[in-house]
Amino acid sequence: MESDLNLVSGESLIRQIMYGRKFTEQYFGQSVDYLWEPDVFGFTAALPQILAKSGVKYIASQKLSQNKVNPFPHHMFRWQGLDGSEVIMHNFPEDTYDSRARATSSLKLEANYKEKEICRSLDGLWRRRWWRWSCRRAY
Numbered sequence: 747m748e749s750d751l752n753l754v755s756g757e758s759l760i761r762q763i764m765y766g767r768k769f770t771e772q773y774f775g776q777s778v779d780y781l782w783e784p785d786v787f788g789f790t791a792a793l794p795q796i797l798a799k800s801g802v803k804y805i806a807s808q809k810l811s812q813n814k815v816n817p818f819p820h821h822m823f824r825w826q827g828l829d830g831s832e833v834i835m836h837n838f839p840e841d842t843y844d845s846r847a848r849a850t851s852s853l854k855l856e857a858n859y860k861e862k863e864i865c866r867s868l869d870g871l872w873r874r875r876w877w878r879w880s881c882r883r884a885y
Contacts, residue, residue, distance in 0.1 A: 751788040756796055763800040780804035784838075794827030804834045811841035821860045 751759065763781075770778045781802050786809055797805060805825070810818040818837065825835040839859040840851060856862070 751783065751786050751790060751793065753788070756792060759796055760800055763797070763802060767801065777801075780806065782806050784808045791828050794825050794833045795829045795831040796827075797833045798827070798831035802833060804836065806836045806838070808838050808842075810837040817841075819860065821858075 754762070767778055770776055779802055781797060781804070783805060784807060786807065789807075789809070793805075797803075820837070821839045822834065822836045824832050826832050839855045841858060
């Protein structure tokens with residue numbers, strides 16, 4: 747289930763992140779330091795602060811690609827909150843909801859990726875958390 751971040755209080759979001767992290771550690775033996783919000787409404791300016799202080803370093807979304815009038819200029823960037831806290835934001839380069847795992851999609855991803863000049867070490871676009879390792883030095 748995916749939350750809409752504009753409907754919850756900061757306290758509720760912090761609590762849900764805490765419960766989610768505890769659940770994955772208990773049942774899957776892994777600590778999660780990323781947030782998956784593919785189609786969420788409500789990216790508040792306080793979100794980087796809430797995430798960073800909750801142990802979340804990365805956020806992945808598709809939502810920023812939905813503006814056809816003023817397209818967002820990056821697929822990956824450091825998002826800085828009002829207090830200076832930062833998370834790395836990744837917006838999927840396919841720029842569409844219709845994302846299928848097929849060869850033509852991979853070609854489109856590679857062609858559209860706006861940071862490919864910065865991140866030349868992409869090691870497979872479909873690898874789990876590839877964005878986490880591919881640009882570590884660039885960001």
